Amino acid sequence: MPIxxxxxxxxxxxxxxxxxxxxxxxxxxxxxxxxxxxxxxxxAGGFFNLDSTxxxxxxxxxxxxxxxxxxxxxCFSIGVLLGRPGCDAIVDHGMDYLWNRQRDSEHGGYxxxxxxxxxxxxxxxxYGHAFVLLAASSAKVVGHPLADALLADVxxxxxxxxWEEQHGAAAEEFARDWxxxxxxxxxxxxxxLTEALMAAFEVTGERAYLDKAVRIAExxxxxxxxxxxxxxxxxxxxxxxxxxxxxxxxxxxxxxxxPGHWLEWARLLLQLWALGGKRHDxxxxxxSELFRQSISLGWDRDRGGFFYALDxxxxxxxxxxxxxxxxxAIGAAAxxxxxxxxxxxxxxxxxxxxxxxxxxxxxxxGGWHPELSEGLQPASTxxxxxxxxxxxxxxxxxxxxxxxGSLTRVIPQAWG
Numbered sequence: 001m002p003i004x005x006x007x008x009x010x011x012x013x014x015x016x017x018x019x020x021x022x023x024x025x026x027x028x029x030x031x032x033x034x035x036x037x038x039x040x041x042x043x044a045g046g047f048f049n050l051d052s053t054x055x056x057x058x059x060x061x062x063x064x065x066x067x068x069x070x071x072x073x074x075c076f077s078i079g080v081l082l083g084r085p086g087c088d089a090i091v092d093h094g095m096d097y098l099w100n101r102q103r104d105s106e107h108g109g110y111x112x113x114x115x116x117x118x119x120x121x122x123x124x125x126x127y128g129h130a131f132v133l134l135a136a137s138s139a140k141v142v143g144h145p146l147a148d149a150l151l152a153d154v155x156x157x158x159x160x161x162x163w164e165e166q167h168g169a170a171a172e173e174f175a176r177d178w179x180x181x182x183x184x185x186x187x188x189x190x191x192x193l194t195e196a197l198m199a200a201f202e203v204t205g206e207r208a209y210l211d212k213a214v215r216i217a218e219x220x221x222x223x224x225x226x227x228x229x230x231x232x233x234x235x236x237x238x239x240x241x242x243x244x245x246x247x248x249x250x251x252x253x254x255x256x257x258x259p260g261h262w263l264e265w266a267r268l269l270l271q272l273w274a275l276g277g278k279r280h281d282x283x284x285x286x287x288s289e290l291f292r293q294s295i296s297l298g299w300d301r302d303r304g305g306f307f308y309a310l311d312x313x314x315x316x317x318x319x320x321x322x323x324x325x326x327x328x329a330i331g332a333a334a335x336x337x338x339x340x341x342x343x344x345x346x347x348x349x350x351x352x353x354x355x356x357x358x359x360x361x362x363x364x365x366g367g368w369h370p371e372l373s374e375g376l377q378p379a380s381t382x383x384x385x386x387x388x389x390x391x392x393x394x395x396x397x398x399x400x401x402x403x404x405g406s407l408t409r410v411i412p413q414a415w416g
Contacts, residue, residue, distance in 0.1 A: 002376060003304040003355045010346035014337060015353075016399045028361070029396035032389045033079055035366035037086060040072065044116055046097040047072050051385040052378070053365050063120060065113045066102055069094055070131035071390040074408075077138035078397065081411040088142070095139055095146045098132065107177050109157045122176040126162050126189035127252070129154060130170075133196035137203045141408045151200065158193075167240050168215030183238040184246070186253065187224075190216045191261060194268055195406075198275055202409040213272055214280065221265055221286050230289040231297070231314075232262045244312055251382050254309040256317050259298025260325030263306075266290040266332040267398075270339050274404045288340055291332050295348060298325070303376055304355050320382060321372040326356050327395035338403040349399075356395075368392045 015021040039054045040047045046064035048056035056062065073094035079087030102110045104122075110132050112121040132154040140147035161178060162170040169190050173181045194213045201209035219240065225232045234257060235246035247255050266287045273283035297314050298306045305321030306329065333349035336342075359376050360368050370383040394407060401410040 002302070003351070003358060004301055005299075005304075006347050006351045008347075010343045010350060014341075014346055015350055016334060016337065022400055025396045025400055029082075029393055030084075031366055032368075032393050032396065033084060033087075035386070036072075036389050037076075037079075037084075037090065041090060041093055045101055046114075047094065049385055049387070050367075052362070052367075052369075054367065054386070057385055061116045063113055063115050064097070064102070066098075066110055066125075066128035067131045068388055069097055069102060070128070070135035071388050073098065073135035074131075074138040075389050075393050077135075077142045077144075078393065078407050078411065080142040081408065081415075091139055091142060091144055094135070095144050095150065098135065099146050099150055103153070104176065109161065109174075109178070110154070111176065119176075123181060124161070124174045124176065124178065126170045126172050126186075127192060129158055129162060130189060130193040130196045133158065133193070134199050137196065137199035137406075138408045140203045141412065151204070155200065163212070168212075168219050169240065170216075184243075185236040185238060185240055187220050187232060187234050187236070188252065188258075188261065190220060191264060191268065194272065198268075198271060199406045199408060201275065202405055210272075210276060214276060217265075217269060217272055217283070221269060221290070222282060225262075225265070225290065226286065230262070230286065230293045231257050231310075232265060232290070234258060234261070250309070250318060254318055256309045256311045258309050258325075259294040259306050260308070260322065260328055262290045262294040262298070263325060263328040263332045266294070267328065267335045270335045270403065271405060274339075284339060287332075288336060291329075291336055291345070291348075294325075294329070303374070305359070305372060305376065308382075319374045320379065321359075321374075321376065322382070323356075323360050323368045323370045324391040326352055326360055327368075327391035330356070330395040331398040334399040335403040362386075 035054055039050055042048045042062055046069050048062050051057050073091055076087040076090040104111055109124040110128055111119045112123050112125050112128055136147055136151035136154055140151055164171055170193055172184050172186050175181055194216045197209045197213040233242050235243045237243050269283045269287040273280055306325035307316040308320045308322050309318040311317045329352045333345050336345040337349055359372055362369055367386040369378045370387050371379045373379040397407055401414050
């Protein structure tokens with residue numbers, strides 16, 4: 001029987017407080033590290049993309065996209081903080097590639113992708129630069145010698161090239177020489193920039209980072225999502241007017257709305273609220289509404305799992321069930337369960353983990369299946385292999401620590 005809707009109410013203490021569940025979470029995190037740690041490093045620089053069994057794809061000349069490199073740095077910095085042996089070498093490997101290969105020493109900024117011969121896509125993307133900021137912040141927490149230079153460099157690029165003060169958000173994309181590519185503006189890149197800005201604030205104490213994160217949240221959620229019944233719009237014109245008709249690449253820019261991003265914002269809003277001294281009263285309510293709407297409209301009530309994309313009539317448009325919305329639902333439910341405890345949040349925390357354990361975790365090969373078909377079988381229409389461990393790892397670890405900041409902040413606080 002598919003896991004569609006919860007059959008059992010949440011009873012007793014939260015799973016997050018139970019020693020067995022906490023041990024189970026750490027075991028899952030370790031299995032993810034086991035899958036990636038000794039297979040991902042490309043001796044030629046950067047990291048391999050892995051197939052479903054953990055073997056390198058295109059090992060002779062692997063394509064390295066910037067979000068993959070930076071996420072590896074971030075995740076293995078978390079591994080260093082946890083005390084996992086060998087993670088420091090992977091952080092060093094990734095930081096060297098970011099600074100010496102993906103950084104554009106001629107024009108500034110960071111190119112989207114390279115192979116052994118040089119840039120393959122030399123555009124400058126806000127999405128990629130957001131993750132450079134996250135990687136630099138995470139590497140600084142663990143004391144990497146390149147972290148300060150990388151953090152200063154990408155912060156300057158974001159300020160001078162991407163940030164649009166009149167809107168309180170970042171522009172999307174430029175050519176290598178910084179000539180404009182399009183008038184498109186996107187929420188996805190700005191959502192991840194919010195995540196990275198909070199991490200940069202945590203590690204530097206510089207309020208300007210946090211102020212930018214608040215402004216993005218006010219635009220994307222406080223203005224647009226609130227006006228749409230807490231559906232998060234994805235695509236905008238240059239003046240940040242909603243573009244309902246935008247058609248883009250389904251992996252990063254699907255038409256319509258993406259419930260997984262509602263869940264991601266539900267967690268990020270509570271983190272932003274806590275970091276900002278709980279001064280923005282609208283954020284907790286918005287977080288709760290985003291979570292509830294994602295369950296109401298995004299969860300497949302017949303089979304289980306979150307639809308990847310909905311159209312503007314709330315009908316499933318892309319019916320694939322991806323791993324990352326489930327991971328974000330777990331993180332959001334954990335944050336809501338701490339700041340707004342309720343049977344609803346606890347029930348769905350347990351229910352999504354049960355779905356993930358049954359269908360998403362690859363118990364045979366390791367890692368998580370990135371995509372399931374409508375019938376909940378592993379599929380590869382949007383993703384090939386096992387893309388990265390970023391979403392899944394954070395889902396395993398967020399419930400183990402206080403819901404007050406980034407993992408790179410709360411792990412040192414909890415363990416000294």
